[in-house]
Amino acid sequence: MSTYQEFIQQNEDRDGVRCSWNLWPSSRLEATRLVVPVSCLLTPLKERPNLPPVQYEPVLCSRANCKAVLNPLCQVDFRAKIWACNFCFQRNPFPPSYAGISEVNQPAELMPQFSTIEYIVQRGPSAPLIFLYVVDTCLEEEDLQALKESLQMSLSLLPPNALVGLITFGRMVQVHELTCEGIAKSYVFRGTKDLSSKQIQEMLGLTKPAAPGQQGRPVAPQEAPLLFTSRFLQPVHRVDMNLTDLLGELQRDPWPVPQGKRPLRSTGVALSVAVGLLEGAYPNTGARVMLFIGGPPTQGPGMVVGDELKTPIRSWHDIQKDNARHLKKATKYYEALANRSAVNGHSIDIYACALDQTGLLEMKCLSNLTGGHIVMGDSFNTSLFKQTFQRVFSKDYNGDFRMAFGGVLEVKTSRELKVCGAIGPCVSLHSKGPSVSENEMGIGGTTQWKLCSLDPSTTLAVYLEVVNQHNAPVPQGGRGAIQFVTQYQHSNTQKRIRVTTIARNWADAQSQIQHIESSFDQEAAAVLMARLGVFRAESEEGPDVLRWLDRQLIRLCQKFGQFNKDDPTSFRLSESLSLYPQFMFHLRRSPFLQVFNNSPDESSYYRHQFVREDLTQSLIMIQPILYSYSFHGPPEVSLSPLIPPSFICRLSSCYQIEFLCFKTMKAGYQEMPEYENFKQLLQAPLDDAQEILQTRFPMPRYVDTEHGGSQARFLLSKVNPSQTHNNLYAWGQESGAPILTDDVSLQVFMDHLKKLAVSSST
């Protein structure tokens, strides 16, 4: 097993790919019996410090519908200067520039260690990055002030040549002109009127001169927009001062808010204007619309809730009862916006800071489809927001921003495989091809997806299908191959192409089931299944999804478990699957699938985070890790944490929630010299937490509580309820406090699972 673990680890490090199975069943039938589909998690822009990009164009297979990139798996005839495509077996001559290749003089892409390689290509003029701030002004004075400061600060973080723009909204939507001296000028739109992109551009005066003379194609459109939009989007270095002043003078929305009303917030129109502005002027250029909201949209298109305070914003309860008046309309509106934006390659971030819901449920698709961030907080005046926002502009070891734009991911497969779909922050490009499966999983029906915005941790789940028929065995020694081609605009505005080619051996499921079993990557599988579940949860009722998950789990256990029929106690799972049920247990309880105790906004938020993170983070999200600190040794991961009364626990959980739990007597012992060691113990989890806080995005919520404190409930809701009021007395009295929940504990779950797995009736 260690080999497989190493193999997996190595592959992940090199290619950013984790497959559910590392041996692939050679026939369709067998593949379906494996329950967990052949699939993989791909982190396209995984940071690779040791991967210098090459400065030339990739060599493509000359077959029109293949176009695969030359890779180490290709067979190369150095003499004839010919290479055979490993996907379509087309024999291609090398281009003239490769004339000098030989066995000893191979280009990088042919070396095995470069199964992932990055090309820098020169295509078209490189457009600067665009950051368009869309700022809600219906905030409390304090919040607005904090937000203004954050925004002003962010100006210094932006690349100097980046274009920046500002739209503010409240009851009206204002597009600020940045070039004017003296009088600050802005274009105002009514917050209640949905405008077409053309209207918006007309009203902003962006359409005039373009019409007649610009028939000439390529260059003009690029330059023209730059010219016309320059009033609204300006290089940071030029409008730094102006914009700082502008932000400084930003007033709260001046329209009076009567008692009992919400402020009128035209988020829908503001976004529409932002999208319209960009799509007219900068199609297919990397751009980031950053939306800062302090409450739900209350008027105009995209309205989530009316302005009457007596009407609360929709809850899951309302949604289930079909009582959310604006839900469908608003969702439809934002989806349309998101699609428009995605088509143009612009991503939309949502920074929502409010105590109440802000309509993320309706707006989530804006970020989900365009790869934008969603950050949810209580106030703009918290470090959570401030630092998270700051981290958006963090840089990598090269000093480049950890963000990329306008990515297009293409998946090429060898003939035995077809692509079912992908789940992640992407939209389909509807690129049909021979390798598109009819069986859709996630966003399917295509081999290409657009990822408007990517960062090094953005991870897609790609689901595949083995189409090889049972009676047409794969030639011995043959390998299935997949090539991921990701084209994107690097944050330094270069166009780059990253190509990852992986291959796995085929295995006959009947004869080599053990091998297949041992090649199972249960972590990846858990995440892949979880993504499927979350994806379903978006459209299906919660219980249905759970049932589906349970069913999959039982089937898997039946397939790979060793047991005697109807004897639950005989049930055993091999090591490669041993953790999988536990993941499922936690997944079932996770906020991704459970909406209880979560507002619709929170659910949307969690799901959004979940479907874009890489495997490690995803796993933590599924199953929080509880570290126990004690005098007895280094922190331990406690899987079924009974909370030891005198111990200190740190729960590292769902991405944004990080708990620190001091289960210690609050007697101030730590301040006494004789308890120096205790002080150190207390300090340890703090330090560890700090480290995590520094690295994660969005910054986790940091909760400091103590045993029995009100905030402890966050922790308790995450841990395995092995001890509840239901079974309190079944266990030893000396253990900690019970967790008040109706959920079953892992133990009960496992027992039940075993029972079902061994049951002959299913």
Next chain:
Amino acid sequence: MNVNQHTPMASPYGQPQPGYGQPSYAPLDGGYPAPYAPYNGPASAYQPGVPPQGYSPFTSFPSKAVAAPPVSDLSSPLDLGPTRGPPTSAPPPASAPQQYNQYTQSQGDVQNGPPPMTQAPPRPAAAQPYSQGHMNVTGPLPSYPQHYGPPPPMQQVNNQMTGMQISSGPPTPAGPGYAPPHSSQPPISTAYSAAPQPSYTQAPPPASSAPTQPPPLSGPAASQQYYGGPPPPSQRPFDASAPPTTQQQFSSSVPPPASQQTFPPSSFSGPMPPPTRPQAPQVSQPQPPFPTPQSTFPSAPPPVSQPGFAGGPPPPAQGSFPPQPTPPSSQPGSFPPPGPPPASVPSGQCNTSMTQQQQPPPSQPSPYHSGPPPPRAQMPPTSMGQSHHLPPGPQGPPGPPGSLSQPPAQPGMQTGYPPQQNGAFGPARAPQPGYAGPYPGQQNYGAPAPPPAAQKRLDPDAIPSPQASDMPAVQKSRHRIDPDAIPSPIQVIEDDKAKTTEAFTTGIRGQAPPLVTTDFHVKDQGNASPRFIRCTAYNMPCTSDMAKQSQVPLAAVIKPLATLPPDEAQPYIVDHGEAGPIRCNRCKAYMCPYMQFIEGGRRFQCGFCSCVTEVPPHYFQHLDHTGKRVDCYDRPELSMGSYEFLATVDYCKNNKIPQPPAFIFLIDVSYNAVKSGMVNIVCNELKSLLDLLPRENPELDSVVRVGFVTYNKVLHFYNVKSTLAQPQMLVVSDVSDMFVPLLDGFLVNVNESRQVIESLLDQIPEMFADTRETETVFGPVIQAGLEALKAADCAGKLFVFHTSLPIAEAPGKLKNREDKKLIGTDKEKTLFQPQVGFYNNLAKECVAQGCCVDLFLFPNQYVDLATLGVVPVSTGGSIYKYTYFQAQADQERFLNDLRRDVQKPVGFDAVMRVRTSTGIRATDFFGSFFMNNTTDVELAGLDCDKAVTVEFKHDDKLSEETGALMQCAVLYTSCSGQRRLRIHNMAVNCCSQLADLYRNCETDTIINHLAKYAFRGITNNPTKAVRDTLVNQCAQILACYRKNCASPSSAGQLILPECMKLLPVYLNCVLKSDVLLPGADVSLDDRAYLRQLIGCMDVAETHVFFYPRLLPVMKLESESLPVAVRDSEERLSKGGVYLMETGLHLFLWVGASVQQELLVNIFGTPSFSQIDPNLTSLPVLDNPFSQRLREIVDSFRAQRSRYMKLMVVKQEDRSELIFKHFLVEDKSASGGASYVDFLCHMHKEIRQLLS
């Protein structure tokens, strides 16, 4: 003319003929028959035909056209020719009858006017009548006919005509003989006679002359001669015999006549002389020729008239002048001395003269038309209204030659000229003195209708027989009516000034106040000051039958917030406490002096509806022995005519105390606006103007808030919140669905945000200095202001500075629909209707919010003012128009207008309600406002210059005892945000005798009402129909008087009520106004502009607008103003300098031969040629004369609500055409009748009605 004439012509003619002396006719017919038929045709033809020919201007005046046609036929120059053909024929008929009469002398009776002309006796009579105030203008009528051709046909016409014609009649026969030189003229005269309708015929006569002397002489000489010819007979007789006769007649009628005579004479004499000059000779000829003349006429007359006219158009008057000189010379002599005698003659003479004059005019017109159009085009730029005048061009060509030609022809004439002037002056003065005499009498007149009548009438019998007159007169007689013999506005004004020595106290019911031209002090003793309310009649008829019969409009012009002179007390403010003002329970009239307290003061009876209402305890007061409350004089509402109540919250919109109002400035920043300099000027000016926002307490800062918007195709709002370092601009491009982008910071207190505002106003011109945007919106601009006021929940005023037709895609988008072809057609009215309904709805919304819109327009082309003006007009706003605005030249006018407009006291969100005693009811309202129902006049804004004319109708009988009461209550929000009620009370008498009605009415107010009525009418009726209606109504008014209050008079006399003797001249001015009778160069916008402008003018403004004030300023005294002269070119001396004020324009006319000293004093240059015609202000020179003159100019400007730009007009300069347009007693280039002509026409109309 055509208009009026049409119908009447046919029937009347036919009738008259038979009646008249078919026998005599027969003969004529022989010759005329053909003409006759044609005539009718022509008449009709005229109207249409004429215009096309180039006469278009004249179209209105068929007569001219007629004249022209003949000419044209004869002489190529005039297009009219064709038309004339008919006319000629026509004239004969008319003339025939008339002539016959004359001939027969029976004419005398019939002919009233004409006969007198011929005969001395009648004239005097005429003269006398005048003095009395009644006009005997038999003679004149004929001339009118020309214009009004059709109408004349009536008996009156005939009579008059006959008178005239008579002269001509004879000529016809003589005609042949005359044919050669004069003969031709005589024919003319005949034509005249015929023509009176003639005018046409007249034209022909010239033609005849023309043939003889087509080119040079024909014009002047011919015309003169002709005139002279026909008229001469009459004149001569007059002169010679007339004096005596008239006197005799008069004497018979009156000893006082002496005075009266003098009077009339003076006026008449005036006319007489001129006619005599030319006419005299002609006359003699005419008579004989008459018969023939007809034949000759057709051919000859036209040409003559035309040529002469050519010079004449303007010349017409001149033309007549020149002629006058020569013959006149002889006559002139007679003038001065004859003055009186002529007076006697007058009636007859007048007629004749009139006819002659008329004739010339027609010809003149023709030239104008042809010529003018082109020149006009050029002119337009100068000034809106003025553009029309442009004709200069035309004048240049046709005019000069014609006139020149004339002079040469008759050298004597020229010499005569000076005399004329002198004479004119002399006579004028002479008459005046005479007037004075008569005037006193006038007062009497009012009461004693009969006596005046007698005096006024011209005895037909007395009229010298045409023949007789002809014989002697031949050489002496003139055709013209002496302008001095007809009622003079100046005389009336001066008399009223002289009469008004004491303060006017309003306590006496039914007392007419002094004229608006008189400077007087008012003491409020129970009725509203005439500065607030002026009525058309201070004695209302008791019954609707009487009212209908008299046709005198019963109306009041109310100017609720009028500014009072500093020495008169402002209306007191009364606070009746929380319960609000005390009102009648039933009709809701407010407490006023007409409430009768009864039962010891516990109740009061409403003077309006007689309902008895309890007096609230807190208001109780005991009564004294006379039944008056003891505190009567302590309480303004019980003793004054005007006062204000503080309104309670019940009187506020939505029952909320109103917010202080706001002013929003919306500035067009499109290319044109920037280029013209407007933006710069406005922004600069606003900086200082904002300190002068209206306030009630001068000590405190104004509470009015201000906001700023600029716009072209999109709107820019500005945030000028005091806390900002720099203003912020908010652009709203969504013009299809206007909204206000900000609330806080848009409307600000000036003092708090001063720095930001100044920074903004500094930057606006810079920001848009390079704009390329030429399209503008307009509807959304007003919407924006409206929305801003709505958002701020206050009333207010928008100042919109706009340049062009709003063609950008937006609500209220307009297209250019200016189509000159529609003018004169039935579709013309559509041009005065708004193009789209959008603005009507918008106006409604504005009114509901109390959003008043003032529009400043700076157009370079058509902007469709009729549509753009809808909102300002409906919201009580004003429109200012600066066509071809140039910073240099127009800045001063614009800035002064703007300053005044911003500063003037104004009320907002006003509702005006007029309550009246039972028996009458306010039925119609004219002005700038909006009405949702039939009683409440809603004014979003009401400033101190806005007047509303209210028309009353009977719905029951009124009682003589109680009189008629009216109470005008205006509920408004003051500029400090206080809700108030201003009450004006007015009581007038009621009468059961028509004579009382006529004795106590105010012509100025009637004209105000008629003009507003007519101007409103043109949106629904063809302009022609409106003009006809006006003429008819006035004819009916005068005819009714004639019938009921001056019965003993003979039908041939024109008798005017003393109070209305200026009605014809003023009415003529209304008819000639650009709105009703546009010249070819008058744009639609100008007409629409004037239309709306007049809609809210008060009486003083309409008066000066229609009859401009013309002051000779050769000699200035330090205290008093020089006496004005009448608006006629004849009154201008070549050596003089005149200042003319129209309320909109200010002209300084400089004669060509002004003394150097004067020039040096005024302009600082000794040479006439060095005067800069582009001066817009007088150079500041350190000499008393210059100082005084500038003082006068300043004082004029101070009197008017709009700043008048000064224009220096040099005689003979092109710009003189503009100036001449305002000489309203003369024929206008656009075809308007001269005073004399119109008077004749009026006379015809009246006679027609009486028969």
